Amino acid sequence: MSYTERFSEVYALLGTINPDDYSGEQNTGFVSLANYHRAVIIIHCGVIAANIDVDIEQATDTAGSNPKSLDSASKDIALTALTDSDTVSVIEIRTEELDVDGGFDCINVEATVDEKLQVTSLFYVEIWGAVPRFAAVATTALDSVTD
Amino acid sequence: MADYTERFSEVAAYLGGIDPASYTTEQNTGYVSLANYHRAVIIIHAGVLQDTIDVDVEAAQDTSGTGPGSFDSASKDITLTLTTDNDTVSVIEIRPEELDIDGGDHCINLEMTPGSQNGSIFGAQIWGLVPRFAPVATTNLDSVTD
Numbered sequence: 001m002s003y004t005e006r007f008s009e010v011y012a013l014l015g016t017i018n019p020d021d022y023s024g025e026q027n028t029g030f031v032s033l034a035n036y037h038r039a040v041i042i043i044h045c046g047v048i049a050a051n052i053d054v055d056i057e058q059a060t061d062t063a064g065s066n067p068k069s070l071d072s073a074s075k076d077i078a079l080t081a082l083t084d085s086d087t088v089s090v091i092e093i094r095t096e097e098l099d100v101d102g103g104f105d106c107i108n109v110e111a112t113v114d115e116k117l118q119v120t121s122l123f124y125v126e127i128w129g130a131v132p133r134f135a136a137v138a139t140t141a142l143d144s145v146t147d
Numbered sequence: 148m149a150d151y152t153e154r155f156s157e158v159a160a161y162l163g164g165i166d167p168a169s170y171t172t173e174q175n176t177g178y179v180s181l182a183n184y185h186r187a188v189i190i191i192h193a194g195v196l197q198d199t200i201d202v203d204v205e206a207a208q209d210t211s212g213t214g215p216g217s218f219d220s221a222s223k224d225i226t227l228t229l230t231t232d233n234d235t236v237s238v239i240e241i242r243p244e245e246l247d248i249d250g251g252d253h254c255i256n257l258e259m260t261p262g263s264q265n266g267s268i269f270g271a272q273i274w275g276l277v278p279r280f281a282p283v284a285t286t287n288l289d290s291v292t293d
Contacts, residue, residue: 001158003277006240007188018234019167019194019268040155044192044270045289046167077292086166087289088272092154124167124192124270126236131151143193143235146225 005135008145012036012129012137015109019124023050023113028127030062030106033095036129041091041109043077045084046122051114052079054125056091058104070107071097081114081121153281156291160184160275160283163257167194167270170261176273178210178254181243184275189239189257191225193232194268200227201260204239208251218255219245229267 001010015028033039043054054077056070069076075091098104113121129137139145162179181187191202202225206218217224223239246252261267275283285291 001186001277003185003242007186007274007276008238008240013236016192016234016236019192019270021169021268037151038155042272044164044167044272046270075292077290079289084289088161088164088287089290089292090156090288091292092156094151122167122169122268124194126190126192128155130155139238141236142238143227143232144225144237146223146237146239 006147008139008142009136010130010132012132013126013141014129015127017109017111017125019122021120021122023115023120025110025112028109028125030059030064030108031127032062032106033098033129034105035133037095037131039093039095040128040130041093042126042128043089044124045079045087047085048079048081048121048123049119050117050121051081052121052123053112054079055110057108057110058098059106059108060103062106064108154293156285156288157282158276158278160278161287162273162275164273165257165259165271167268169266169268171264171266173258173260176257176271178207178212178256179273180210180254181275182253183279184243185277187241187243187276188274189241190272191237192270193227193235195233196227196229196267196269197265198229198262198267200267200269202227203258205256205258206246206252207254207256210254212256214251
């Protein structure tokens with residue numbers, strides 16, 4: 001990103017889990033990375049009373065066809081109740097890491113709050129497409145851009 | 148991020164934020180220094196809002212908040228409207244040259260004020276961008292997964 005570029009010109013908001021007190025599984029829904037060379041997932045926690053498992057899934061379209069995990073050995077993270085409250089975590093994605101030969105170009109972030117303790121966790125998730133093929137990227141997913 | 152080979156976390160520094168929760172009173176990130184960044188971005192992520200939220204950016208000469216003043220309130224301040232702006236993401240772009248550099252300002256604080264005692268869920272992040280020195284520190288992040 002150069003000094004003359006706005007963040008909102010080169011980073012596209014592709015998907016979210018909006019901030020709320022959650023229990024159980026939450027998903028961003030599958031979003032396409034076809035027009036981005038990189039993506040970044042930002043997970044911002046408030047008070048999390050239960051553990052959260054964060055997994056990345058890939059699919060061949062935004063409807064979620066042929067879903068499977070994306071490099072679960074290195075991409076999945078676990079957020080620990082209380083310990084990871086009020087923190088920000090980042091997951092870096094290079095789109096070449098998807099099963100490109102198999103036609104996979106979409107990802108979904110699945111955040112699952114452990115329900116065993118019957119407590120909730122407050123957090124939100126954002127998926128940003130980065131290093132776009134075509135800039136300036138659309139800002140239609142944003143409520144406002146103030147410059 | 149000019150380069151495909153750069154991680155986001157190498158060129159974007161998490162400087163401060165308002166952790167997501169249901170708030171009824173004024174919340175502040177605290178002053179963070181932009182001295183080592185040529186740009187910054189504020190990302191505001193709203194959940195369910197029970198009242199209007201006033202969002203102001205303030206500037207000061209150090210991270211203790213010396214000489215505080217509003218920062219270009221005419222163009223940088225925004226208002227989030229209850230219901231209408233539920234579950235939305237807003238972006239405020241900052242070029243540090245917009246601060247009163249001659250007056251010594253190089254720090255900013257994000258202030259978000261709910262309009263009443265009804266709880267509104269939101270969070271915010273301030274990222275320093277286009278750093279003078281890369282890679283930037285990741286010490287404010289809980290984890291970076293690559």
